[in-house]
Each structure stands twice: as C-alpha cells, then as structure tokens.
Amino acid sequence: MSNRVKEINRIGVFTSGGDAPGMNAAIRAAVRTALYNGKKVTGIYHGYQGMIENSMFDMNSRSVSSIIQKGGTVLKTARCMEFKTTEGRAQAYENLKDAGVDALVAIGGDGTFTGAEIFSREYDIPVMCIPGTIDNDLNGTDLTIGYDTANNTVIEAIDKIRDTAASHNRLFFVEVMGRDSGCIALNAGVAGGAEAILLPEKETAIDELIEMLEHNAGRDKSSMIVIVAEGDKNGGATNVAKRVKEKFDYFDTKVSILGHLQRGGAPSSADRVLATRMGYAAVNELLKGNTRSTVGIRGSEIVTTPLEEALSKKELKLNEDLVEIAKIMAI
Amino acid sequence: MSNRVKEINRIGVFTSGGDAPGMNAAIRAAVRTALYNGKKVTGIYHGYQGMIENSMFDMNSRSVSSIIQKGGTVLKTARCMEFKTTEGRAQAYENLKDAGVDALVAIGGDGTFTGAEIFSREYDIPVMCIPGTIDNDLNGTDLTIGYDTANNTVIEAIDKIRDTAASHNRLFFVEVMGRDSGCIALNAGVAGGAEAILLPEKETAIDELIEMLEHNAGRDKSSMIVIVAEGDKNGGATNVAKRVKEKFDYFDTKVSILGHLQRGGAPSSADRVLATRMGYAAVNELLKGNTRSTVGIRGSEIVTTPLEEALSKKELKLNEDLVEIAKIMAI
Amino acid sequence: MSNRVKEINRIGVFTSGGDAPGMNAAIRAAVRTALYNGKKVTGIYHGYQGMIENSMFDMNSRSVSSIIQKGGTVLKTARCMEFKTTEGRAQAYENLKDAGVDALVAIGGDGTFTGAEIFSREYDIPVMCIPGTIDNDLNGTDLTIGYDTANNTVIEAIDKIRDTAASHNRLFFVEVMGRDSGCIALNAGVAGGAEAILLPEKETAIDELIEMLEHNAGRDKSSMIVIVAEGDKNGGATNVAKRVKEKFDYFDTKVSILGHLQRGGAPSSADRVLATRMGYAAVNELLKGNTRSTVGIRGSEIVTTPLEEALSKKELKLNEDLVEIAKIMAI
C-alpha cells in the first residue's frame, strides 16, 4: 500500500448523480487538502460523463473560493449511461491517464459508488467516495451531505403552511422527497409538528388516516398537516388528498408539492462542516493508501467503509423510535 | 359627519377571506391607534362568521404584543356564506350592538369589501377597509398587504430550484398562486430570472413556449425555469410540463407546486410598514368621520377610495412594461 | 440628440462606492437590454478605479447568468481618489476610448453620481446613473436599490432578538446602518416593533428615552428593543446603552451591532424588480439620447432626473408621519 501512496500526484474530483447542498463544501475541502499536501488537482465536470468527454480542468485554491455557501455543485453533475459500458470506462480511463490523474474523489450516492467500485477495480485507480444526497439513504454513514439542509428547507415550508392553515382550519398535504427513503418525511414531519406522516417504508391505510384526522378534528386542532413522502404507496400527496377528501370534508383540503426546491439552497452549517470534514478525510485516506472505500460519519467520528460493504444490503436508517414519537406528538 | 365622529366608542376589528402575511401588523396598528385615541376595541374572530356566532373579545395593547412578525392572522379568518343572507347580517348587527361596537375595521379582499359595503349601508355602521391579499388584485391601492412577502417567498423557492437546475441542465415548471391575477407570477418571474412566465391575463400557446425553450437550449442556457400562474389557461404546471415534454425532451423536466406556503411566513419589512400605516390610517379615517371606504397606497401616499368605486371594474395591475422586460431579460 | 443616438456602439457598465444588494440585477438588466438592442457591452471592474487601471472586459448575455440572486456586485466596487483628479479622469477617458466605449451606465450613490456628472461634462460622453445604496438617501427617486433588502435583513435580526428578549425581560439596543439617514432605522424600527428609534435627523435626549422606557416597564412590556442609527448624535448603541444603564437598571441590557451584514444577502424580490426596471430604463434612455441623468422611481413609474438636480440639496426622505406612527405603536 505504501508504494501506492508515493504514486499519487494528481487527484481528480467530481460530483455525480443527484446534486445535494454541501457538495461544494466537499469539493473545496478535497481540493484544498490535496493542494496543502503538495498534490495537483483536476476538476472533472458532469461526473463520469466529463471523464468520458474529457471535460476537465486544473484547479487551484482560488478555484474553490466563495463556493462553500452555494447550493448545487460547481462541477455540475449528471447520470451517465455510457459509463456503465466497458467502452465508456475505457475512454474515461484514457482521458484520466492523459491528464495525469492518478486518484479520484467521487462525491455522490449509490450510483456514484457503484461506478467508482467497478472502475477502481478494473483500472486499479485509487478512489475514495463521499456520500452526498439529500435522501440520507447510504450505508457506511449516519448522515449524508445535504440531508440536514433538505430537512431545514422542508420545515421552513411547513412553518409557512402552518401559518395559513391555523388561520383557516384547513387540512394540508405536503409532498416531500424520498422515493424509497422516508428519512426526510419523518424528520421534517416531527420537526414541523405534522399530524400524520406517510412513509415509503410503511403501509398506511387511507381509512386509518381518516380515522386519525377525524379524531383530531374532534379535539380542537385548528389545523392539520399531513406529510407524504413521494414514494408512499398510496401514490403521492395529490392522490392521498383526493381519497381523504371523499370521506373527510370537515376541513378544506390543499396540496403542496415541494419538488426540487428541496435539493437547493445554501447548505446548513452542519452540512458544510460535515462536507468539509469528509472532503478532508477522503484526500487524507487516499494519501495514506486507502482506496475503494467511502468516508462516513458515525456519532461524531469520521470513519471509512469499503465500497463493497457500503453497496450491500441497505442499513435501515428509519428511526423506529421517532416513528413512535411522531404519533405521540400528534395528540 | 362630525356628529358621527363623536359617537364612536368601540371599534371592532376583524380579518376575513384568505389570510395574508402582514394582517397581524394591520390588526396591531388599528388596535393601538384606537386605544391611543381613547377608544375601546373589540376583536372579532373568523371575520363575519364571528360576528354572527358572537365570537368576540375585548382587546388591549398587550393583546397585540409580539404579533407584528407573525404570518397568518391572530383573529383567524373564514369565508362566510351566512353573512350573504339578510338573517345572517341581522344577527351580526345584533351581536355588535350588544357588544357596544359602533364602528368596524375590516381587513381582507374583494369578498370582505363587498360584505362591508352592504352591511355598512344596511345598518349605517361606519366601516373602513384595509386591502389584505397576496394576489395584489384590489382596486384603490398600488399594493395589497402580503403581496411583497409572497413575492419574496416565491423567489426563495426559485433560487433554490435554480441551484439544482444549473447543476443538471434541467427544465423546471414552478406553479405559483394567482387564479385571475398574474402579479405574483410576473414579479417573481422577473425577480427569479425565469426563462418564461405564463399568466392568466395572456394566452400562451404551448408551441410558442417550446420554440422559445428550443431557442434558449441552443444558446447554452444551463438551466431553464418556467413560471406558471395557477390560473394560466393551459391548466397549471403539471399539464404544461406534460405537453412541453411531448415535443421538447432536450432537458429533464420537473414540476414544483408551491401552493399555500405562499400565503405564510413572517411578513416582509415592506408589508409590515404598509400594514402599520394602513391600520393607523383606517382608524384615523373612522374617527374623522370617513366610512364605507378602503385605505390604499398610491406612490408613497396613503389614500382612501369609496368601496363602491373600489368594487367596480378592476384596475389592470399587470405592468405591461414588465411583461416586455421579462422577455428581454430571458435572452 | 438623434445624432448622438446613432453613435452609441458600446456601453460600459460599472458599480462604484458602497455595494448594495440588487446591483447585480441592475448590471444584468443593463447588459441584456444593450445586447438586445444590438449594442456591445464592456464591464468595468472596481468602478472609476477600473477605468483608470484599464480593468475591463467584453460582456455577453452569459456574463450575467445566474447573478440576479447574488448580493454584492460581480463587477466589484471601490471608492477612487484618483478619479477626482484631472489626470485620473484623462487616463480613464483614454482607456474607454481605446476600448471603444462610447456611453456609460453608472450604478452607485452620491459619489458615483458626482463623478459621472463631472466626467460626462468634461469628455462629452453620455452617462446614465442608477441609484444603488442601502441608505435610500439619494434624490430623484423614492427608493434606491438595496434599501428594501437591508430593511428585511434588519428585521430578521430584530425578530431573533425579540425571541430571546421576550423570554428574559431584557432591554436591547440594536445599532443599524445610517450615518446621515435614518431611513433604515425608522423603517426597520416600525417593522420590528421597536419601543424607541434614535435617528440622525432627530435629537433624542437620553433622559427622555429613559423616561419612556420606565413608562413602558411599568406597563408590563415583557421586552424592549431600541433601534439606534449609527449616525445618532448620542454616539452609537454602545454609548447609548451605557448611559441608559446608569439610570435605568430594571432590565438587563444588551447590545448588537449589525454592521456590514446589512449590505449583503440575496436581494429581495422588490429590489430585483426595481433594479431590473432601472437597468432596462438606463440603457433605453441612453439610446434615446438622454444623458447626465439618473433613473429613479416615483410611485410606480420610472422617471429620470438630471444629475445636476439630483446632486443639489437633499430631499427629505424621512417620513415624518412614520416617526409619529412609531411612537403610537410603542404604547
């Protein structure tokens, strides 16, 4: 391993898959840590796509000035079909070799990790991954970059809706992101004081939901907000609202679909610090000879996990206690 | 008229119709101005409904402490069918008389004004109205309370969407409020730097929209955002997105429906100052003997307009210059 | 005049003096309006300094992409002593001539206007100014770019302070910007529900202030906030707090000095629309042959005023009614 350490001269940095607030802070940290250690840095645009299309540039310390507070990713991102082919990866490797890139920091989610794992094995190029996605659905870490910001974005929306709901005795359905993971829905539901939360991981019968709403309506609740994860089995907020309305018309019913605004915005303090620590750790791990792994956070410690392990069966991130607490809080 | 002035001992204050951020600031200003002038104040819950149901309470200066920064309305609001009947209004008048209320400050929109006009004529009770609605669609004033806040809420959402749009080369459709009025769509569209804005006041052919998007896509725009007022003739953002997608698939297409979060949130500084000036003016006008009118702002001056005039044919609030500017800015 | 119109081929755009949120929106609007009209555009860095140092670059439509939501100014700004000399201005003119710049759009405050007026007369180069300063202290316009955003920034700070003040029965002194102008202090004071407001335009005796605070303390106010404009004659919030504390110790006393955070932040919707309209108007006025003037807004109309007039004795922007209202609201 120590042989490899000596070989790293230029680290390529890229973001891939869905963007998340805090990715820029991770880029900045990786770039500056590499430069601080006397390494050169190549920025790769649009993730794996940019490797294949040779869309790369030399980065210095100023390349990442004043980006820590910006949403999105200055390196852009994409989902790349071509990288799933042998030819695509071969082209990518050629371009990296020509550019002198001999190690990679990959920031993204599941798909990014998978690509990194295959590529790193095929071409024996050291890669460290950084978990960046608002969905908090990755293994090897308690928290992913962007999740905290997304939660704050959602509760700001819920707080606004609560203002008007309370003035009117209304029932609101708010659809939040999470196709397979209810993390945002659960967290933001608890933090927003929602009356009910529909999660992809749980079946919620519409009848039970109505019963609960009727119970609450009878207990002087002046407004009710139901959070619906987009991956809920009942088919999204619009459908749930329609079905509830057929049987429960005590309150006027309204729907908000937050959509991609949940992916944007200036990253929260916690996401910036997390991303900075992860970017710093990813480069240091590369320089120590670690590879084909992802950095993560456990409690307050930065840890690493082999990609092979991180890509195996999902850890359950949904906090069952919190599901229970959410119900008690709605009394 | 001066006879009537002497008669006012207790002013009733209420909000009615859709709520808007800044209504609390108007309530606070009306209450404190009345108290300052030695008058008593009655708060009426749920607008006209509360008059009929006798849901009223005595207000003092502390009743409106620390509400200036709150969204919604502490007096709650409702749309009241019963007040449209002779019996409903008779009951309301009985209750007001019993409570000693001999003048009214009504905060709301079109429906509120209409109710106030009829009631004031029928029972000869002095009423001053204050225009409160996020839609900015009332006569007799350049600006309504809540409009500025709603614009800020929408551009914060657009800014967040722009972050992720720019990272991905995506096309976004954002639906904003405005069933009959394109004021929010136009303002927030210009302020958010939208590539196109669909207004209820204008017909926009989908083909033209697609042509424009294609033109922009060919000119290196890294993201595009189209604002759709809910009252747009093409049927809302979901429909427009679907129809565009059929012919224009250069970009990935996503939809956000902001919904009622646009009604909430802490009022902006401008809305708080406007509401404070209007609440102050409404009470002073009552005390000077003015009635059956609405306060408004023209330029930087507070003015009053008879309700009869304010309720006649709508002024066109849509700034045609701004429609033109919006197009030029999208180049 | 029509002769001159034909002559304009390339418009130089710059920001000068103190920066203000919304300047980027004005730059964007001026640039795109010029391009739309077939003109070329030169961006000048650091205001007059950049003219002298020849720090200029060609701008296209993409140069101003995604800047409408950014605080500060992408063209940077400076206060330039050298431009006050004949030699400095001669050098600036040489550089502009070499770059083919034959008209200017200047965004800034008093000093910017003065420089533009002199320069335009000396070298007969058409100049239109745009009022950009958070202080709202310029003639020829009801509102300057940045003022609305600064007011919102200040009330967000006051709202936060109110939270903790109310929990503790505390007295807060908050120092806000405004060396000569009390506009921010007065507006944010009214919008923040301040108990007292100290303005540069008014003498406030410390004894009167104490008397008022004592009066309020006796009336169950659970917290008190005093806004102090930095230009207040008593010497800033720290001094005022110290002097009050000597005689009034009913409440625990705390000081916040907001400082330059008032200049930053994403511009409000109103500031972006105002800046966009002004940038558009400034270029159109140049193309119509207007010069040595500033654009402004009166009510809802964009107007122009000759610089000579705009630079003469200040209009009083302080709304005396609002000073009175502020007192009544503090009961």
Add this chain to the structure above:
Amino acid sequence: MSNRVKEINRIGVFTSGGDAPGMNAAIRAAVRTALYNGKKVTGIYHGYQGMIENSMFDMNSRSVSSIIQKGGTVLKTARCMEFKTTEGRAQAYENLKDAGVDALVAIGGDGTFTGAEIFSREYDIPVMCIPGTIDNDLNGTDLTIGYDTANNTVIEAIDKIRDTAASHNRLFFVEVMGRDSGCIALNAGVAGGAEAILLPEKETAIDELIEMLEHNAGRDKSSMIVIVAEGDKNGGATNVAKRVKEKFDYFDTKVSILGHLQRGGAPSSADRVLATRMGYAAVNELLKGNTRSTVGIRGSEIVTTPLEEALSKKELKLNEDLVEIAKIMAI
C-alpha cells in the same frame, strides 16, 4: 424504584438560565409525552423563580400547540438568586407540593442542572434535566439544544458579510457568542469559510494573526473574515480589529458584533428533532424511576448521565481536528 414510579401524578416543566432555540420543542414533547402516559402537567414560569413565586399553570395538549417552530421559551426563563438559598428552595418545594407536582423536567444549562441536583437531593423529588444552551458546553451529551440553530444563524450573517467583503476587498471581524466555549466560533468559522478563528480555548498572538492575514493578502484573497469568540483573550472583535489595523492596513477593516440575535430565531430541524427526542426521553425516564440525571445524545442514541457526573469537570467539546482543518481550509 418501582414504588416511586407509581407515585408520579403530575410533572412540572420549566426552562431556566439562558434561553435557546428548541426549548419550546422540548417543552412540547415533555408535556405531550406526560399526557399520553396519563399524567398531569404543570407549567412553571421563569424557572426556579416561578416555583418560589408560585407562578404555575395547568397545561394540556393545546397549551403547546404551534410552539415547536418558535424561538425563545413560552415558559419564560430567568436566573434566580433566591433559589440558591435554603429558604428559597423551601418555598419552592411548598408551592410544588401544594400544586401536586411530584416530579420535574428542567430544561437549561449548568446552573439549571446544579439547582436541580441540590433540590432533588434535599426534597427527594424526581428530576430529569434536558441540556438546552446555544454554547454546547454541557457534559453528558454530544449536542445541546440550540447549538445547531445558533451555528446556522451565524453562518447566515457571515454569508451576508462575505457578499460585501468580496465586492470591496475588505477585512471583517465578526464577534460571536462563546464566553468559555469556542464551539460556535469554530463551527461557524469552518462553515463560513473564515480566514481565521480566535477561540477562548487558544491563545492567538495578534502578531501571528497579522502575519497570516498578510500572507493571504499576498495570495489574491479578495476578502477576509476573522471570527472572534466573545471570550477570546484579546478582548473581543473591537479590540482585535483595532490592534490589527495598527499594523495591517492593506484592507479596510470593519466589525460586526452579532450579540443576542444568536439566541433567537426559529429552531433548525435538527434542534427540533433533538429537543423532541429529549423531551420524550426525559419524561419516560422519570416514569421508569430514573432521577437526578440529564438526558443527552451520543452519536444517534439518547442516553442519560447522573447530574453529579455531568456537573463534574467539563468534557472538551472543541474538536481539535476541526481546528487543524480550519487552518488548512484557509489556504
């Protein structure tokens, strides 16, 4: 122990010491968890002061409606000297006994914990504490309620200052809270991308600071921000700025003192969830027979620690790795 469990019929809830955003979420969770378990709840105003002055009231589920999003504490808070006396505590106990309160949930910091420990021993009343303070300086927990929100508040201020700093080539000193603890300064410094951070736990020689600033100025940094914790040994931002300015005048120098606005504001999502989990756990622990302890979070688990232990020598919360990372990030 099981004997005691049976005895709890009415739980008293209070906040004490400095307020922190999220305290209301903790109150709400404790109240609703107690009600859910069939217990009665008494709210105590102004912490220990309210016990002595018998300022208490019966709470139901609606008492805590729509408070989760509010800064400050609806139960008010105070620092109480009288509770440090035997007589004070005796009076407090009498009042609690009269009100039927037979267990307590105390939300606050060090002083609150100390009072709870003594009182609980003296009168054998079960008490569970919840750590609430923006300073994150308590033992027995990785995070205190309010810390995350305060960090977000500070970086929003820094982001705004960066906007104007970057437009002007300026040097800013921003004073943040932390008399003994540099947690906020360090976190917000890293998250805000500060060029230097002065911590109470570290001596920073002004000469070294100047050297570093000069080094940066020579490397094209367009702006510099120095975070100064209020407890820094050099005497606060005003003093540091003055001393730096004497020797380093390359940049214009400005100071912001954020003050108590750092204590206010709507709590972040993370703080609301943390507070909800802690309030829930505190009551459940009481009902299980636990006492004289504080709840806390370690990693993602809720834990409890005896107050005696929590009040012994402080854990070092300052993350030394992060101090190192902060320096590398400033290159």
